[in-house]
Amino acid sequence: MKVIEHTVIKVGIADLKFAKSPDRLRTSGLGSCVGVVVYDTTAKLAGMAHVMLPDSTSAKNKDINPHKYADTSLKELIDTLLTQGAKKYALKAKMAGGAQMFSFSSSNDMLRVGKRNVEAVKAILEDYRIPIVSEDVHGSSGRTIEFSIDQATLEVRTVSEGTKEI
Known part of the structure; x- marks a missing residue:
């Protein structure tokens, strides 16, 4: 059996990276943040965004990091995959x-950043008509994720819950 060498490309917080098969994409430190992978298995391309906040329009400083926000990060992620040879009809997503890393006594949804991030990512992917094949969201534990382009699998390591593949 031949072992295929691959490189793990690390995606930082409020970051965005791309990879081609056989490489993998990994991000850690996902608390209220959302890790989103958009990929095309035929073109063997994928991109991963580590989204911190749902919407760039609320940013006070207009000289922002576009990778920090769901709206700006996912637009760049999808546009770049398409320019690299991915086909729009073939794109799929996992997240x-x-x-919810802290408990709040308030019912103010502004404090529920994790929930708002998930909703924003889902809405944007729906606008682009990119299906979410699988997800592991919400809860109260941090996660590390690693995406294999070859297998189109997302390995999710959750604090105190172990590892699963989605």
Whole structure:
């Protein structure tokens, strides 16, 4: 059996990276943040965004990091995949994160960043008509995710819950 060498490309917080098969994409530190992978298995391309906040329009400083926000990060992620040879009809997504890391006595949804991040990512992917194949979202634990382009699998390691593949 031949072992295929691959590189793990690390995606930082409020970051966005791309990879081609056989490489993998990994991000850690997903609390209320959401890790989103958009990929095309035929073109063997994928991109991963580590989204911190749902919407760039609320940013006070207009000299922002576009990778921090769901709206700007996912637009760049999808546009770049398409320019690299991915086909719009073949794009699929997987996502994880969006945990509620702290308990709040308030019912103010502004404090529920994880929930808002998940909703924003889902709405944007729906606008682009990109199906979410699988997800591991919400809860109250942090996660690390690693995406294999070859297998189109997302390995999710959740604090105190172990590892699963989605």
